[in-house]
Structure formats: structure tokens, C-alpha cells
Amino acid sequence: xxxxxxxxxxxxxxxxxxxxxxxxxxxxxxxxxxxxxxxxxxxxxxxxxxxxxxxxxxxxxxxxxxxxxxxxxxxxxxxxxxxxxxxxxxxxxxxxxxxxxxxxxxxxxxxxxxxxxxxxxxxxxxxxxxxxxxxxxxxxxxxxxxxxxxxxxxxxxxxxxxxxxxxxxxxxxxxxxxxxxxxxxxxxxxxxxxxxxxxxxxxxxxxxxxxxxxxxxxxxxxxxxxxxxxxxxxxxxxxxxxxxxxxxxxxxxxxxxxxxxxxxxxxxxxxxxxxxxxxxxxxxxx
Ligand SMILES: NC(=O)c1ccc[n+]([C@@H]2O[C@H](COP(=O)([O-])OP(=O)(O)OC[C@H]3O[C@@H](n4cnc5c(N)ncnc54)[C@H](OP(=O)(O)O)[C@@H]3O)[C@@H](O)[C@H]2O)c1
Numbered sequence: 001x002x003x004x005x006x007x008x009x010x011x012x013x014x015x016x017x018x019x020x021x022x023x024x025x026x027x028x029x030x031x032x033x034x035x036x037x038x039x040x041x042x043x044x045x046x047x048x049x050x051x052x053x054x055x056x057x058x059x060x061x062x063x064x065x066x067x068x069x070x071x072x073x074x075x076x077x078x079x080x081x082x083x084x085x086x087x088x089x090x091x092x093x094x095x096x097x098x099x100x101x102x103x104x105x106x107x108x109x110x111x112x113x114x115x116x117x118x119x120x121x122x123x124x125x126x127x128x129x130x131x132x133x134x135x136x137x138x139x140x141x142x143x144x145x146x147x148x149x150x151x152x153x154x155x156x157x158x159x160x161x162x163x164x165x166x167x168x169x170x171x172x173x174x175x176x177x178x179x180x181x182x183x184x185x186x187x188x189x190x191x192x193x194x195x196x197x198x199x200x201x202x203x204x205x206x207x208x209x210x211x212x213x214x215x216x217x218x219x220x221x222x223x224x225x226x227x228x229x230x231x232x233x234x235x236x237x238x239x240x241x242x243x244x245x246x247x248x249x250x251x252x253x254x255x256x257x258x259x260x261x262x263x264x265x266x267x268x269x270x271x272x273x274x275x276x277x278x279x280x281x282x283x284x285x286x
Contacts, residue, residue, distance in 0.1 A: 006153040007176040016041025018225035031057035043225040045073035055095035073106035084118035145175040160186035164257040180223040189262040
């Protein structure tokens with residue numbers, strides 16, 4: 001496994017396993033499969049509702065905790081200093097661990113500065129080894145990187161060949177914030193798994209389009225956390241360290257960028273309202 005070094009010196013695997021949209025029923029089996037084939041980084045979140053299953057899989061695997069890089073994310077309804085602190089302690093309980101390797105603020109909405117101060121304190125108490133943000137577009141990333149007491153070490157954003165985050169990455173590099181791709185395949189949207197250019201490049205190296213995409217991210221220095229519930233695909237997605245794309249092929253993939261989200265924009269006010277509504281509905285249920 002290749003690692004990146006975060007701004008505080010922590011080593012983070014460049015490739016891990018993400019469990020968004022992995023159901024509670026399947027999650028323990030999936031994480032056990034991922035660990036058994038060699039993944040040593042797991043990305044979950046409070047809002048995925050599967051932290052307990054991730055925790056029990058890690059316990060059952062018998063792999064020493066310190067060999068696994070474990071990430072979770074704080075959800076908006078837990079924003080604000082006190083609520084964030086309490087929610088991270090609850091995440092630790094569900095994950096059956098006494099520390100996190102990385103904890104991210106999941107969205108750039110609501111009282112994220114209050115939440116950030118809670119993460120800063122938990123970091124200094126040693127409960128979190130690295131702290132970061134997610135879905136912070138360049139304006140919000142520069143804001144928090146400039147005004148927070150402790151600068152975020154990671155920013156996890158949608159990144160794949162159709163939305164390459166060129167400008168966002170330039171700013172993250174400038175502020176020493178590690179870029180981490182969510183949806184490294186764009187969840188296959190826009191036909192990415194059957195993209196003719198990626199198929200052509202893959203054929204040259206004897207690799208699948210999924211492997212070409214992951215290798216492209218890694219050569220750009222982007223951390224990836226592909227999700228699959230299929231063990232054979234987990235193996236395929238891990239098998240990307242035995243070849244290197246030429247500069248010419250890297251440049252060809254660069255031409256696929258549309259500089260547009262395949263999902264939605266976090267700076268679209270209608271989407272912000274959608275998040276607000278979701279938080280209100282969840283509050284009613286709890
Ligand atoms: N911070 C955020 O807001 C945020 C948002 C989204 C995601 N994430 C994180 O990023 C992780 C990855 O993103 P994602 O799950 O949205 O999308 P993704 O990893 O780009 O794509 C996952 C999809 O690709 C399929 N797939 C995986 N490997 C494949 C292969 N080798 N060949 C063909 N199909 C393959 C999977 O199907 P099968 O499962 O059926 O194999 C699944 O449908 C998430 O799990 C989560 O941890 C974070």
C-alpha cells in the first residue's frame with residue numbers, strides 16, 4: 001500500500017474502502033471481506049447508519065486496531081460544539097474504538113465552526129489523529145483553512161474523471177489540505193465504466209476502466225475510497241499498484257473533465273434547503 005503524509009505527519013493509506021449505501025444487513029460482511037482481501041482503511045459516516053456494523057467487523061477481523069485507518073464524519077444535525085463532541089463519543093462507542101484516525105465535518109452548513117472547535121479539542125485530547133472537512137468548495141475551504149485555529153488536514157470532495165476538481169485541488173495543495181475523492185468512479189454516472197477512452201487505455205495495460213480511474217487518481221496524489229459490495233470487485237479495485245499510466249494517458253484522461261458535478265452542487269441554494277429539510281425530518285423521527 002502507498003501512503004500520503006498529512007500536514008500533521010500522520011500517514012494515510014492512499015486507497016481505502018467506503019461504505020456509503022452499504023446497508024446495515026450487508027455492512028459487516030462487506031467490511032470483513034474488504035479487510036480479508038487487504039484493505040486497511042475504512043470510510044464511514046454518522047449519516048450512513050452503519051458505524052456499529054463497521055465496528056463489529058473490525059473487532060471480528062482480529063486485525064490490530066492500529067493497523068486500520070478508520071474515518072467517520074459528523075452529520076449536520078450534530079453540528080455545534082457540544083453536540084459534535086457528544087456525537088463523536090457516540091461514534092467511538094458504535095465503532096468499538098477509543099480513537100479515530102480521521103474525523104471529517106460532512107457538510108459545510110450550519111454551525112460548522114462550533115463543530116470544528118469540538119474536533120480541534122478532541123484532536124488535542126488524542127481521540128482523533130487527524131481532522132478534516134468534506135464537501136467544502138474552494139471558498140469555504142480557504143475560509144476555514146485561514147480562520148480555524150487548527151487547519152483541516154483533509155477535504156473529501158466528489159472527484160472523478162468527469163469532475164476532476166482542478167481548481168479545488170490547486171487551493172488544497174496551496175493550504176496543505178489533502179484531497180480525498182468521494183465517488184472516485186462517479187458511481188458509474190455518465191457511463192464512466194464503459195467510457196471509450198478509459199476502455200482503450202485499460203486495454204493497453206490489461207486493466208479495467210475501474211482500475212484505470214483509481215490509478216489516475218493515485219498518480220494525481222488523490223486519496224480514493226471506492227465502494228463495492230462484491231468481493232471480486234474489492235480485489236480488482238485494490239489491484240492498481242502494479243502498473244503506471246504514462247504522462248500521455250494521464251493527459252488524455254484530463255480531457256474528460258466537464259468541471260461539473262455528476263450529483264449536485266453544494267453551493268446551490270435549493271440543495272442547501274434540501275439538506276435543511278432532511279435535518280428537520282430526521283429531528284422529528286428521533
Ligand atoms: N463525503 C461525502 O459526502 C461522500 C459522498 C459519497 C460517497 N462518499 C464516500 O466515498 C465512497 C465511494 O463513493 P461512492 O460509493 O458514492 O461511489 P463509487 O465508489 O464511485 O462507486 C460505487 C459504485 O461502483 C460500483 N463498482 C465498484 N467497483 C466496481 C468495479 N470494479 N467495476 C464495476 N463497478 C464497480 C459499485 O457497485 P457494487 O457495490 O454493486 O459493486 C457501486 O455501484 C463512499 O462509499 C463513501 O465512503 C462520501
